[in-house]
Structures are given as structure tokens and as C-alpha cells.
Amino acid sequence: MSEPGTSHLSREQQVLERIERARRHRPRVREKNITLAHGAGGKATQTLVEALFLEHFRNPALEALGDGAVLAVDGGRLAFTTDSFVVSPLFFPGGDIGDLAVNGTVNDLAMCGARPLYLSAGFILEEGFAVDDLRRIVASMAAAAERAGVAVVTGDTKVVERGKADGCYVTTAGVGVLDRDVALGASAVRPGDAVLVSGPIGEHGVTIMVARGELEIEAELASDTAALHGAVAALLDAVPGGVRMLRDATRGGVATVLNEVARAAGAAIVMREPALPVRPVVNGACELLGIDPLYVACEGRFVAVVDGDRADTALDALRAHPLGAGAALVGRVEDEPAGLVLLETSIGGTRIVDMLVGDPLPRIC
Amino acid sequence: MSEPGTSHLSREQQVLERIERARRHRPRVREKNITLAHGAGGKATQTLVEALFLEHFRNPALEALGDGAVLAVDGGRLAFTTDSFVVSPLFFPGGDIGDLAVNGTVNDLAMCGARPLYLSAGFILEEGFAVDDLRRIVASMAAAAERAGVAVVTGDTKVVERGKADGCYVTTAGVGVLDRDVALGASAVRPGDAVLVSGPIGEHGVTIMVARGELEIEAELASDTAALHGAVAALLDAVPGGVRMLRDATRGGVATVLNEVARAAGAAIVMREPALPVRPVVNGACELLGIDPLYVACEGRFVAVVDGDRADTALDALRAHPLGAGAALVGRVEDEPAGLVLLETSIGGTRIVDMLVGDPLPRIC
Incomplete structure (x- = not known):
């Protein structure tokens, strides 16, 4: 640690x-292999984002590096965001991966100043995962969505072989509107x-x-x-x-x-x-x-x-x-x-x- | 098989x-554990969607069960969709998980009759995954996005321990507008x-x-x-x-x-x-x-x-x-x-x- x-x-x-040195140089991922630090949100994540994602996807919305992107669509302003959730354990005091995912995406929209409206949910399930646990997660997502006043309107489910995931990963994306200036x-x-x-x-x-x-x-x-x-x-x-x-x-x-x-x-x-x-x-x-x-x-x-x-x-x-x-x-x-x-x-x-x-x-x- | x-x-x-029998009964997942069939897109997937996701998330946009949801936002009509990608191998003749994800989400928007505009990308990476492979995937996503005229505007990266994923999973979501009636x-x-x-x-x-x-x-x-x-x-x-x-x-x-x-x-x-x-x-x-x-x-x-x-x-x-x-x-x-x-x-x-x-x-x- x-x-x-x-x-x-x-x-x-x-x-x-x-x-100053970092500013002069283009960021570069020095490691040959992904480490847990690349997912920790700190320095390694930042380098990965700048050296790989920004470098290739370069566009003003992404470069703002906010919790979500603010986009001009049809004369209005939309916020759009996504987060993958891999929390372990899946259930913990005060919540589970389901309400964590819904709240996390609602919050990313809120941080853009947007009114959260709609969520998507993509599930990656491990073969053998208990259907009852999935049901509990989905029920928790639905309850969190209702509390937040948003609807989960579209989704996807993939299953990978035993040992190729850790029960259940959830990726939510969200769309909201910016009512305020x-x-x-x-x-x-x-x-x-x-x-x-x-x-x-x-x-x-x-x-x-x-x-x-x-x-x-x-x-x-x-x-x-x-x-x-x-x-x-x-x-x-x-x-x-x-x-x-x-x-x-x-x-x-x-x-x-x-x-x-x-x-x-x-x-x-x-x-x-x-x-x-x-x-x-x-x-x-x-x-x-x-x-x-x-x-x-x-x-x-x-x-x-x-x-x-x-x-x-x-x-x-x-x-x-x-x-x-x-x-x-x-x-x-x-x-x-x-x-x-x-x-x-x-x-x-x-x-x-x-x-x-x-x-x-x-x-x- | x-x-x-x-x-x-x-x-x-x-x-x-x-x-007729199925119509009279509420769908129910009979299995106690998730099987690969639940991710195959066929009968088991449909039952899972109806018995779990529709049951809990119930709303008109989701119930339409299209490739994406069509939503009224700010007086216009938006399409919103998501897909997780777990393809194995990650690279194959004609493409890789990156362009597959971008094209898949663009297509789900297109199937709603929408003009695809913006994508999000959530990565779940396995500790030890080669940074060069990730770079190749990201470059491929960027090229596919450019060809399709869409921008990847927001994203997220998570890393799980060795053995808890299979290199790289990608979840894309997409937003488009319906120009046509x-x-x-x-x-x-x-x-x-x-x-x-x-x-x-x-x-x-x-x-x-x-x-x-x-x-x-x-x-x-x-x-x-x-x-x-x-x-x-x-x-x-x-x-x-x-x-x-x-x-x-x-x-x-x-x-x-x-x-x-x-x-x-x-x-x-x-x-x-x-x-x-x-x-x-x-x-x-x-x-x-x-x-x-x-x-x-x-x-x-x-x-x-x-x-x-x-x-x-x-x-x-x-x-x-x-x-x-x-x-x-x-x-x-x-x-x-x-x-x-x-x-x-x-x-x-x-x-x-x-x-x-x-x-x-x-x-x-």
C-alpha cells in the first residue's frame, strides 16, 4: 500500500x-501494463486519461474533464456522463453496487449543474452469479432511481465465464438537462x-x-x-x-x-x-x-x-x-x-x- | 452447445x-444462477429482462424494448442507448472490441431512427493488461467514431485485480437526436x-x-x-x-x-x-x-x-x-x-x- x-x-x-516539466512534455504512460493505480483516480489515472483517452478522442467536451460532458443539442444544453462500478463487496452497510451506480451517475450530472433525467445500465455478469443477488441489485437501483426522480430507460446484459468477472459489474450512463444558466x-x-x-x-x-x-x-x-x-x-x-x-x-x-x-x-x-x-x-x-x-x-x-x-x-x-x-x-x-x-x-x-x-x-x- | x-x-x-401460457403468466427466471445463456440475446435473456429489469425499472421508454430509448427532452426527441462489450478475442479480423463498441452504439441509435451524436466509454481493465493493447483499442474507437461522425465526450476507467476480468471490457452509451418524424x-x-x-x-x-x-x-x-x-x-x-x-x-x-x-x-x-x-x-x-x-x-x-x-x-x-x-x-x-x-x-x-x-x-x- x-x-x-x-x-x-x-x-x-x-x-x-x-x-512545469510536466506541462512542457506530453504525458506518457510509462508502465507497460495496467496496475490498480490506473483505476484509483489519482496521478496514474490522470496520466492514462491524458496520454491515451484525450490524445485519441480529443474534443472540447472531453477536454473539459468534468464529471460529465456538457453538450449543445437541439438548442438546449445536455449533460452526459458514465461510470463503471466494480465495488467489492457488492453489498455493504448503507448500500450496494446498484444504488451506488445510480447515485454516482445522478451525482455526475448534478455536478455539471444538470437536472438528471434518464439513466442507462449495462451489466456484466459472471456465470454462476446468484439470480437473487442480481434481483436485489436491480431492486436497489430502481429504488435509488425513484428517490432521485430519474428513470432507467435502456440497458444491456452480458455474461462472461466463471472466473472472468467478480459477480457483477455495472456501468451506468446518464443524461440530464441544464435548466440554469x-x-x-x-x-x-x-x-x-x-x-x-x-x-x-x-x-x-x-x-x-x-x-x-x-x-x-x-x-x-x-x-x-x-x-x-x-x-x-x-x-x-x-x-x-x-x-x-x-x-x-x-x-x-x-x-x-x-x-x-x-x-x-x-x-x-x-x-x-x-x-x-x-x-x-x-x-x-x-x-x-x-x-x-x-x-x-x-x-x-x-x-x-x-x-x-x-x-x-x-x-x-x-x-x-x-x-x-x-x-x-x-x-x-x-x-x-x-x-x-x-x-x-x-x-x-x-x-x-x-x-x-x-x-x-x-x-x- | x-x-x-x-x-x-x-x-x-x-x-x-x-x-399463450407465457402471456398469462408473469415471466420468472427459473434458474438460481446466471448462465451464459442469459447473455446470449435469446430466450433466457428475454426472460431475465422481463422478469427482472422490466419488473423493477418499469417505464414506457424501457418497455418499448427497442435498441435504445426514445425520449422527449426539451421539446426535441433524443435517443439514448448502451451496450457492454466482452468479446473474446479482443482483436479479430476486421475489427476489435473498440470499433465494435463504437459501431454497436452508433447502430443502436441509428435503429431508433436517430442521428448519432455523442458517445461515452466506460472501461473495466484487468490488472496486468498491456497498455499497448489498450492504446490500440482506444485508437480504434477514435477512428470508428471519426468515421461515424460522433465524438466520445465522457468516460471512466476502473481496474480490477488479475483474474477478475479478461483484459478489457468496454461499455459504451450513446445519445442521438431524431431529426425525422x-x-x-x-x-x-x-x-x-x-x-x-x-x-x-x-x-x-x-x-x-x-x-x-x-x-x-x-x-x-x-x-x-x-x-x-x-x-x-x-x-x-x-x-x-x-x-x-x-x-x-x-x-x-x-x-x-x-x-x-x-x-x-x-x-x-x-x-x-x-x-x-x-x-x-x-x-x-x-x-x-x-x-x-x-x-x-x-x-x-x-x-x-x-x-x-x-x-x-x-x-x-x-x-x-x-x-x-x-x-x-x-x-x-x-x-x-x-x-x-x-x-x-x-x-x-x-x-x-x-x-x-x-x-x-x-x-x-
């Missing part, structure tokens, strides 16, 4: 040089903006680790999986034009989201550790696992960068929503050091919060 | 009774209509079998994988209002498509065996495999049911298109026996062409 890359501010210049994205972020998170972080990831029996603890833990479009709508309506970008903090956690934002915005993000909402049980489990909750996946929390002058209004609006009750203002956007995420620690120091390297928590979603 | 279910006309009454579907089919296929059948499936080395033959075979929206547009423009339904003949082949149509339309489909376009090499390979080319997957052919009075015009339009050069009028729709597909054989008999039972060709797409 690799440790999330953190280092002291003294290494800042070094890091900046590395970033929003232009969300890291490029809209500017110094002076405030960084909010919508609730306590890391609960999904830690729940999965505990469900796998990798931690010998008994904890009152449940995944935070939830559909966030209602909370997002409340936020967007509270500060019209004041929301810069939204991103749900899934694989790679809040740290990964903020690194992507800092890099794309060419700005610094300075977080205050005491302000970070982390439940004690999550903190404790993370200590046992030797990982930083900042890198642990949430499936029902998002990061919002908002106009600094309207941060209080934004925060109040979030907190008034059931899924934003634990929202917090965790940091601010500054000019320098551009491209970096800093954490002012509880003991008074400052450290760089780097991109995730390796994959401490494989198959978390 | 199970034989495609075919039987003599004398069993017709028996079959009709079975259908068409209402395609099996329910529009009526007695007197003509049944066309757009070209020689079975080439994709047989190519895959040969590529697996399961047949000790050397044959000049290549997958027919191709994007069909151009050929479809030519057809729709040639006989405005005259096209009843379109379906690409993938898993389960032409026989499965026609059975679904006959059942949904409550009509009979009578095919003439001598009219069926099958290349001799495909016929030969099918004989060696002990399967009927009518059940073998195509990835670049479609079935069109058109107004019988305009069948010649439709056929001419198809034949004028490079991907419809081998199109043929293969049968007609009749009143009775409702719900059945009959084949008038070359030797003068008539047999029932039943739904596919079992899966003679697993992981063909």
Missing part, C-alpha cells in the same frame, strides 16, 4: 518545477473564492474497508451514498452565478478533487485542517489503515468552490438541505503557489497535499 | 399454446409488410469463432462491424413513412430479431430460405459448427420491416448504399400464425424458426 503523497512546504519549489468548471475558479464540502468525508471508503474485514473493528459505519442533485440545486439557487465549480469527492477523495482544481485553475487552494468535517470513527479507521481521510472516497459528498463574498449564504443554503447538514467552509483559493493544494494543520504547520499515488483502496466504487 | 430450437410446422399448435417499432409492423436484411448475415459471429481457433479452417473472413446510420438514413429518406421498424441483427442473429418482432407485433413472419443472403464461407463454417446462420451475430447488418407496397424502392435505396449493397428482401409479414417466424426452405418445406435457446456462441460481442 502506498502512502498518499504528502510533503513539506520546503519541497514546494521542487514540486512546481515538476509541474450556469458555466461550472475549474477554469472559473479564482483567488478569493471559498471552498466548501457538503458533509463529513471518507465514510464510503472506510465502510467498504470495514465490510471487507480488513479492519478488525466494529464501527457504526455506513456508506454515504446518496443522490446530491437536490442539495446542488439548493446551492445554485442560493447564490446565482456564485458557484464556480462542483465535484463529487469519489475515488481519490477531496484531496484529488482539489488538486485537479488547483492545477486546472492555475491557483492555490489552502485548506484549514480543523475545518475539515471528519467523523471520529472515520478518523480512527483511517489511522488504523494508515491513510489520510482526505484521500478516501465519499459517494454522497461534494466539493463546491463559490464566490468568497457569498460563502456564508452558500453554506447556509447547503446546511438547510438534509444532505448538506454537515457542510463546512474548509478553505480558500489563493494566487500562489499556483497549482498546489496546501493544508494548514491543526498544530500550526502547513503541508502540501499532493495527488494520490498508488491505490490504497482498490475497488471502492 | 445447444441447438437453435427449430421444429416442424406440425408443432405449431403446441407452440401457440406455449406462447419517425415512429419505429415492432408495434407498427402489419401484415403485408416486407422484411429486408441489409446484407449477408453471420459474418461477425463466424469470424470470432474462427479467430478463437475453434474451427480448423482457413477462411477469408472478416467481421462485418460497421456504422449503419448512413444506410439507415438512405432507407428512411427513400420511403418516408414507409419504414416500420429497424433492428441490427447482433446477438441471436436475424432469427432472434424476427421472433421479437413477430411476438411484439402479434403477426407471423414468413421467410424464404433461398432469399437469405449468406456467403458460402459462412454457410460452410456454420455447418462445421452445427449452427444455423440465422442465429449468428452480425455487427454491420440490420433487419428492416417496410411497407410491402414500397419494398422495391426501399431495397433499391439500400442497395445504392455501400453498406447495403448485398441487401435482400427475405420475407413478408402475415396474419397467421401470430407470434411465429416461419421459414420456407429451399427444398419446399416450411419450418418454425424459434427463439435461440442456450448460447452456441458466447462472448461474440
Whole structure:
């Protein structure tokens, strides 16, 4: 297991040089073979996306690298997104692969500022998978879709031989419409903006680790999986034009989201550790696992960068929503050091919060 | 390997009774565990879809059971579809999993009468998969997308541990717009209509079998994988209002498509065996495999049911298109026996062409 890359501010210049070097060179996948890190959402995933997918599929919608693509269709604006789910175990406290997939896709649409409408579902099943388990997953998807007000309108099922999958993989795609005149994205972020998170972080990831029996603890833990479009709508309506970008903090956690934002915005993000909402049980489990909750996946929390002058209004609006009750203002956007995420620690120091390297928590979603 | 279910006309009454029984009962998955047949596109897939997916996701768009869903969005009409691809081997004469996925999704949109616009791509990769192979697949997807005039605008990558997948699975979803005032579907089919296929059948499936080395033959075979929206547009423009339904003949082949149509339309489909376009090499390979080319997957052919009075015009339009050069009028729709597909054989008999039972060709797409 690799440790999330953190280092002291003294290494800042070094890091900046590395970033500069990376900008001059075209990204390249150095490994000959895919590793779990390529699916972790951190540095290796980013390189894979830039060196392979962007390189070949190059188009403006994809290059925006949002949670989904925003597209002009028939005079309106659509959001379109997809995610594959390979979470293990398939069933865990607070959810299963089914509602995780529905909520995940609904959330990717919500993060584009879209009203989620329709989902597709592609199933890859392993020969021998229990039909009752599939039924449970499908029922859970249907319930999640109903709660979120979306319909699963099209799908596909493939079966592979025993040993060629792990029970059930689900790939959902989603379509939504942008009713509001929003232009969300890291490029809209500017110094002076405030960084909010919508609730306590890391609960999904830690729940999965505990469900796998990798931690010998008994904890009152449940995944935070939830559909966030209602909370997002409340936020967007509270500060019209004041929301810069939204991103749900899934694989790679809040740290990964903020690194992507800092890099794309060419700005610094300075977080205050005491302000970070982390439940004690999550903190404790993370200590046992030797990982930083900042890198642990949430499936029902998002990061919002908002106009600094309207941060209080934004925060109040979030907190008034059931899924934003634990929202917090965790940091601010500054000019320098551009491209970096800093954490002012509880003991008074400052450290760089780097991109995730390796994959401490494989198959978390 | 199970034989495609075919039987003599004398069993017709028996079959009709079975259908009637099935109508009275709610479909139910009898197996406790998923089998390869559940992914074959035939009877078991249909039961799974009806008993699980329709039962839980119930909505009009899904219940239409087309290749994709047609949706009213923002005053326009969108088509939305998804397919997972698990073909083995990943690379085969005439294509690979990449262009297969792009063409497959483009075709599902085309079969809805839509102009394909945007695709998503979800990758499930096995740890250890060669990055060069992934690059080749992505390049092939990009080339296929460019040929089809669509853009891959959003995606996702997951990695599972060694032994938990088979190199690479791809799930594509697609969005298109319906420019034309068409209402395609099996329910529009009526007695007197003509049944066309757009070209020689079975080439994709047989190519895959040969590529697996399961047949000790050397044959000049290549997958027919191709994007069909151009050929479809030519057809729709040639006989405005005259096209009843379109379906690409993938898993389960032409026989499965026609059975679904006959059942949904409550009509009979009578095919003439001598009219069926099958290349001799495909016929030969099918004989060696002990399967009927009518059940073998195509990835670049479609079935069109058109107004019988305009069948010649439709056929001419198809034949004028490079991907419809081998199109043929293969049968007609009749009143009775409702719900059945009959084949008038070359030797003068008539047999029932039943739904596919079992899966003679697993992981063909």
C-alpha cells in the first residue's frame, strides 16, 4: 500500500518545477501494463486519461474533464456522463453496487449543474452469479432511481465465464438537462473564492474497508451514498452565478478533487485542517489503515468552490438541505503557489497535499 | 452447445399454446444462477429482462424494448442507448472490441431512427493488461467514431485485480437526436409488410469463432462491424413513412430479431430460405459448427420491416448504399400464425424458426 503523497512546504519549489516539466512534455504512460493505480483516480489515472483517452478522442467536451460532458443539442444544453462500478463487496452497510451506480451517475450530472433525467445500465455478469443477488441489485437501483426522480430507460446484459468477472459489474450512463444558466468548471475558479464540502468525508471508503474485514473493528459505519442533485440545486439557487465549480469527492477523495482544481485553475487552494468535517470513527479507521481521510472516497459528498463574498449564504443554503447538514467552509483559493493544494494543520504547520499515488483502496466504487 | 430450437410446422399448435401460457403468466427466471445463456440475446435473456429489469425499472421508454430509448427532452426527441462489450478475442479480423463498441452504439441509435451524436466509454481493465493493447483499442474507437461522425465526450476507467476480468471490457452509451418524424417499432409492423436484411448475415459471429481457433479452417473472413446510420438514413429518406421498424441483427442473429418482432407485433413472419443472403464461407463454417446462420451475430447488418407496397424502392435505396449493397428482401409479414417466424426452405418445406435457446456462441460481442 502506498502512502498518499504528502510533503513539506520546503519541497514546494521542487514540486512546481515538476509541474512545469510536466506541462512542457506530453504525458506518457510509462508502465507497460495496467496496475490498480490506473483505476484509483489519482496521478496514474490522470496520466492514462491524458496520454491515451484525450490524445485519441480529443474534443472540447472531453477536454473539459468534468464529471460529465456538457453538450449543445437541439438548442438546449445536455449533460452526459458514465461510470463503471466494480465495488467489492457488492453489498455493504448503507448500500450496494446498484444504488451506488445510480447515485454516482445522478451525482455526475448534478455536478455539471444538470437536472438528471434518464439513466442507462449495462451489466456484466459472471456465470454462476446468484439470480437473487442480481434481483436485489436491480431492486436497489430502481429504488435509488425513484428517490432521485430519474428513470432507467435502456440497458444491456452480458455474461462472461466463471472466473472472468467478480459477480457483477455495472456501468451506468446518464443524461440530464441544464435548466440554469450556469458555466461550472475549474477554469472559473479564482483567488478569493471559498471552498466548501457538503458533509463529513471518507465514510464510503472506510465502510467498504470495514465490510471487507480488513479492519478488525466494529464501527457504526455506513456508506454515504446518496443522490446530491437536490442539495446542488439548493446551492445554485442560493447564490446565482456564485458557484464556480462542483465535484463529487469519489475515488481519490477531496484531496484529488482539489488538486485537479488547483492545477486546472492555475491557483492555490489552502485548506484549514480543523475545518475539515471528519467523523471520529472515520478518523480512527483511517489511522488504523494508515491513510489520510482526505484521500478516501465519499459517494454522497461534494466539493463546491463559490464566490468568497457569498460563502456564508452558500453554506447556509447547503446546511438547510438534509444532505448538506454537515457542510463546512474548509478553505480558500489563493494566487500562489499556483497549482498546489496546501493544508494548514491543526498544530500550526502547513503541508502540501499532493495527488494520490498508488491505490490504497482498490475497488471502492 | 445447444441447438437453435427449430421444429416442424406440425408443432405449431403446441407452440401457440406455449406462447399463450407465457402471456398469462408473469415471466420468472427459473434458474438460481446466471448462465451464459442469459447473455446470449435469446430466450433466457428475454426472460431475465422481463422478469427482472422490466419488473423493477418499469417505464414506457424501457418497455418499448427497442435498441435504445426514445425520449422527449426539451421539446426535441433524443435517443439514448448502451451496450457492454466482452468479446473474446479482443482483436479479430476486421475489427476489435473498440470499433465494435463504437459501431454497436452508433447502430443502436441509428435503429431508433436517430442521428448519432455523442458517445461515452466506460472501461473495466484487468490488472496486468498491456497498455499497448489498450492504446490500440482506444485508437480504434477514435477512428470508428471519426468515421461515424460522433465524438466520445465522457468516460471512466476502473481496474480490477488479475483474474477478475479478461483484459478489457468496454461499455459504451450513446445519445442521438431524431431529426425525422419517425415512429419505429415492432408495434407498427402489419401484415403485408416486407422484411429486408441489409446484407449477408453471420459474418461477425463466424469470424470470432474462427479467430478463437475453434474451427480448423482457413477462411477469408472478416467481421462485418460497421456504422449503419448512413444506410439507415438512405432507407428512411427513400420511403418516408414507409419504414416500420429497424433492428441490427447482433446477438441471436436475424432469427432472434424476427421472433421479437413477430411476438411484439402479434403477426407471423414468413421467410424464404433461398432469399437469405449468406456467403458460402459462412454457410460452410456454420455447418462445421452445427449452427444455423440465422442465429449468428452480425455487427454491420440490420433487419428492416417496410411497407410491402414500397419494398422495391426501399431495397433499391439500400442497395445504392455501400453498406447495403448485398441487401435482400427475405420475407413478408402475415396474419397467421401470430407470434411465429416461419421459414420456407429451399427444398419446399416450411419450418418454425424459434427463439435461440442456450448460447452456441458466447462472448461474440
